[in-house]
Amino acid sequence: MLDFVQQLVSGVALGCVYGLIALGFVLVYKATEVVNFAQGDLMMLGGFFAFTFIGMMGLNYWIGFAGAVAAMALFGMLAERVVVRPILGYPQFSIIMATIGLGYFLRSVAGMIWGTDDLKIETPFSQGVLRVGSLVLAYDKLSVIAATVILCTLLWLFFNKTTLGTAMRASSENMLAAYYMGIPVKRVVSVVWAISAAVATCAGVLLAPITFIHSNVGLVLGLKAFPAAVLGGFGSIPGAVVGGVLIGVIESMAGFYLAEGWKDVAPYIVLLAVLLLKPEGLFGLHVRKKV
Amino acid sequence: MRFLFKTSYEDDIKLFPHLGYFVSYGILLALLLIAPYVLSSYLMSQLVFVCIYATVGVGLLILTGFTGQASLGHAAFLAIGAYTAAYLQKYNVPFPAYFLAAGALTGLIGAMVGFPALRLTGIYLVIATISFALIVEEILARWESVTNGNEGMRVKTLSLLGVTVPRDSPTFYFLCLAVLVLTIVGTLNLLRSPTGRAFVAIRDSETAARSMGVNVALYKVKSFAISAAITGFAGVLFAHKLSFISPEMFTLQLSIEFIIVVLIGGTFSLHGAVLGAIFIVMIDPFLTYLKDDMPGIIAGIAATFGAGPATAGNIQSKVAAFASLNGLKGAIYGIIIVLFVLFEPLGLYGRWLKIKLFFQLFPLYKRATFKRQKIYVKSERNR
Amino acid sequence: MSYFRAENLSLHFGGLKAVDAVSFAVEKGEILSIIGPNGAGKSSIFNLISRIYRPTSGRIFFEDQDITEQPPYDIAKLGIARTFQNIELFENATVLSNLLVGRHRHSTTRLWQELLFLPSVRANEKVHRRRVEQVIEFLDLEPYRDKLISGLPYGVRKVIELARALCSEPKLILLDEPSSGLNVEETGDMSFWIRDMKNELGVTVLMVEHDMSLVNRVSDRVIALNYGRVLAMGSPAEVQQHPDVVAAYLGA
Structure with missing residues (x-):
């Protein structure tokens, strides 16, 4: 039983990281219907930025964290401007390819700048543990969970309570109509990319104590975050986080209770099973073309 | 400009509409046939890979380009073909038998993937195919009694009708070329028949296709099966060419490469698959060539612009250091993909058509002919 | 027995009754038009016939065969073809x-x-x-x-x-607003073609249309719908004078 709870907590923590990356996918998808295959690589880059600020320049953890988030938000806007905006509205497949290309580029460049070694970021909660009875919970894992909850609440508030959030939802429904209603669609899209890169950075920094940062971490985790987003029904913010947690828990349970090898494929098997039964994911809306 | 006067329905069915086609394809075929006696063994080896990649590209085009079903899992089909060949070889099954068996098995598995994929569209389908490929990769690594796990499998030299065909012999190249040509001809035949038109109909409007009597589910499964089977055939040749296969050869990376073949070549014509394959196979030697020769060239240019020998040498070593950076290749790769999507969405074949039109219309060609219209995003969720 | 028959056809989306117990019959070789204000359920009836939607209740018969449970692609095989309101062609x-x-x-x-x-x-x-x-x-x-x-x-x-x-080569053709988006001249051509289809090719026509002049020119009979229910049925003149139809269009 104790093992189970322990596995559950680490599964949830890992799942939160997936969920945060998935959140980035969903944000961009909701606003522009672009599926950003480079989301994981944005996370990786965010981790490296934080490492540069904290590990190499020796800044305070929180200042370095904030700096990385700000820098990546700018970078997200830049990426949108250069790679995505010129082809906005083209078939989804083209845009997917463009972001795959962006991912390649970011991975290689990061490898060139920061090398291919595993890097680690020291955090204020790298070491401590919380003891509840005989249960031992590491702070780094709890911090991921807490941060995810906070971020989700903030994003929910942003989307539902602010004007900018409403504008984003409007332009995601129909960009041309939103444009005619006076919403600066281009700026809105820029902001969405900034937010999504910032969220990815949070994931990257939070992840650093759990896994190391290296140039391929984005690809590896991105491939897990994708099923998470799809499981949640691509386009639903709570769905992304729930999907992420599910994938995380499945993975950690399969790793603990099943034979070696299941850990990596279990999430995909579950995903395929879910898609068979519900092709639009757990929280997705089923819509059909009107004729 | 050439004007074609059609005098019978036959004219629209022909694969070679006019004499020009016979001449240009005839020359191409002649060049390909004398290639092994002219080119270096390294280039011949690359040419074999072009044939294999182009075969996969044609298979992927049927599914992605013509039926509109994206797949990022074709490496798995290639793997299944390759492993089937390697496994059956252990029991001394002759080449023609295991070649066909590999295609049949891959086609069957393709159909099985097609069934769950029926209800999936767009990004969901992409993810489902990725998942399928990752699961296959894991199975190959774990099912040790059949696949020998991560140790990989040795593939014996091909033997056809009692004659051994080494993997770098001209005969092997001709075999690959024959498979490619047959695949292309078969696909062209399909595209001018009811099945091919049904595929295109499904790509453009499932609702309309259905209302015209197309059994959408059946044809999607057919498309998956044909595409997978072709990839399976290519897998057998791939296994023979490499003479050793292991699970880490068939990763997502390879699936992405196949998609790039189609994307860079052009998704609307079979020419695209071939051009894309040439591109993806040849980019590696090309980058290596740049890496070796570029520093000297740049230093030479610097010298002609009046840089002293010391500065030129300095520049040369700097450029050489930059060129040998780890990962530069990946970065260039990424940039090429992005540039193609941004500036040449019709791919290499589209560029070729534009150049052709330029000379046909000279001097009346207008850039605006191919100018893209501004498109506004409309939610696909409501479509 | 009628050539084509819909019996008590209903389509409900939750509480919304898009089509509500509609019955009608089409005779071989006639042109029958369905008219009605926006949202009256006209296109929904077409989508029920071509099996894009599954009817909540009711049955559809064609040439004395129950086609309510046929898969969509079989409808075309039986000889029922259709066009779409917003054009569904194979663009590329x-x-x-x-x-x-x-x-x-x-x-x-x-x-x-x-x-x-x-x-x-x-x-x-x-x-x-x-x-x-x-x-x-x-x-x-x-x-x-x-x-x-x-x-x-x-x-x-x-x-x-x-x-x-x-x-x-359909036996029955469903035309969903054949004249929408066409100018006067094109609508004129369309009306000739529809009549020729009937007279020369012997196709039975069921059509949904807003343009009353086109309806009057080609239809043998007209059905008026509102809120998913049949208001009136008869010759074009009869239906247009029917008090319920006038009320539906004038909003009285």
């Missing part, structure tokens, strides 16, 4: 291949035969092509044969959709 294909897809229900060749393009496939292709050419001639589409759909104007596309439906 030529006009010719669009029309050839219309021949799909008559194709008998098998996959392996097609891969080899055997003489039988070739012969079949020529038969299809000849039929398609007859339709092209009937609808004056000669200039567009090799053009891509995506480059054609709206009015032409509308005609091509009609042509595609005719290529399947």
Whole structure:
């Protein structure tokens, strides 16, 4: 039983990281219907930025964290401007390819700048543990969970309570109509990319104590975050986080209770099973073309 | 400009509409046939890979380009073909038998993937195919009694009708070329028949296709099966060419490469698959060539612009250091993909058509002919 | 027995009754128009017939055969073709291949035969092509044969959709707002074609239409719908004078 709870907590923590990356996918998808295959690589880059600020320049953890988030938000806007905006509205497949290309580029460049070694970021909660009875919970894992909850609440508030959030939802429904209603669609899209890169950075920094940062971490985790987003029904913010947690828990349970090898494929098997039964994911809306 | 006067329905069915086609394809075929006696063994080896990649590209085009079903899992089909060949070889099954068996098995598995994929569209389908490929990769690594796990499998030299065909012999190249040509001809035949038109109909409007009597589910499964089977055939040749296969050869990376073949070549014509394959196979030697020769060239240019020998040498070593950076290749790769999507969405074949039109219309060609219209995003969720 | 019959057809979306216990019959060789304000459930009836939606209740019969449970692609095989309100053509294909897809229900060749393009496939292709050419001639589409759909104007596309439906040699054709988006001249052409379809090709026509002048010119009978229910049925003049119909249109 104790093992189970322990596995559950680490599964949830890992799942939160997936969920945060998935959140980035969903944000961009909701606003522009672009599926950003480079989301994981944005996370990786965010981790490296934080490492540069904290590990190499020796800044305070929180200042370095904030700096990385700000820098990546700018970078997200830049990426949108250069790679995505010129082809906005083209078939989804083209845009997917463009972001795959962006991912390649970011991975290689990061490898060139920061090398291919595993890097680690020291955090204020790298070491401590919380003891509840005989249960031992590491702070780094709890911090991921807490941060995810906070971020989700903030994003929910942003989307539902602010004007900018409403504008984003409007332009995601129909960009041309939103444009005619006076919403600066281009700026809105820029902001969405900034937010999504910032969220990815949070994931990257939070992840650093759990896994190391290296140039391929984005690809590896991105491939897990994708099923998470799809499981949640691509386009639903709570769905992304729930999907992420599910994938995380499945993975950690399969790793603990099943034979070696299941850990990596279990999430995909579950995903395929879910898609068979519900092709639009757990929280997705089923819509059909009107004729 | 050439004007074609059609005098019978036959004219629209022909694969070679006019004499020009016979001449240009005839020359191409002649060049390909004398290639092994002219080119270096390294280039011949690359040419074999072009044939294999182009075969996969044609298979992927049927599914992605013509039926509109994206797949990022074709490496798995290639793997299944390759492993089937390697496994059956252990029991001394002759080449023609295991070649066909590999295609049949891959086609069957393709159909099985097609069934769950029926209800999936767009990004969901992409993810489902990725998942399928990752699961296959894991199975190959774990099912040790059949696949020998991560140790990989040795593939014996091909033997056809009692004659051994080494993997770098001209005969092997001709075999690959024959498979490619047959695949292309078969696909062209399909595209001018009811099945091919049904595929295109499904790509453009499932609702309309259905209302015209197309059994959408059946044809999607057919498309998956044909595409997978072709990839399976290519897998057998791939296994023979490499003479050793292991699970880490068939990763997502390879699936992405196949998609790039189609994307860079052009998704609307079979020419695209071939051009894309040439591109993806040849980019590696090309980058290596740049890496070796570029520093000297740049230093030479610097010298002609009046840089002293010391500065030129300095520049040369700097450029050489930059060129040998780890990962530069990946970065260039990424940039090429992005540039193609941004500036040449019709791919290499589209560029070729534009150049052709330029000379046909000279001097009346207008850039605006191919100018893209501004498109506004409309939610696909409501479509 | 009627040629085509809908009995107590209903389609409910939750509490919304898009189609509510509608019954009607179409006689062989007639042109029947369905009219009604927006949202009256006209297109929904078409979508029920072509099985895009599954009816909540009720049954549909064609040539005395119950087709309520037939899969959608079989509807076309039985000889019912349709056009769409907002045009559903195969955008990135030529006009010719669009029309050839219309021949799909008559194709008998098998996959392996097609891969080899055997003489039988070739012969079949020529038969299809000849039929398609007859339709092209009937609808004056000669200039567009090799053009891509995506480059054609709206009015032409509308005609091509009609042509595609005719290529399947239907017994019953469903026209969903054939004149929407057409100018007066094009609407005039459309009305001639619809009548010719009936007189020369012997096709039975069921159509949804807003343009009353077109309805009056071609229809043998008219059904008026509102809120998913039948208001009136009869000759065009009778229906237009029916008090319920007048009220529905004037909002009284």
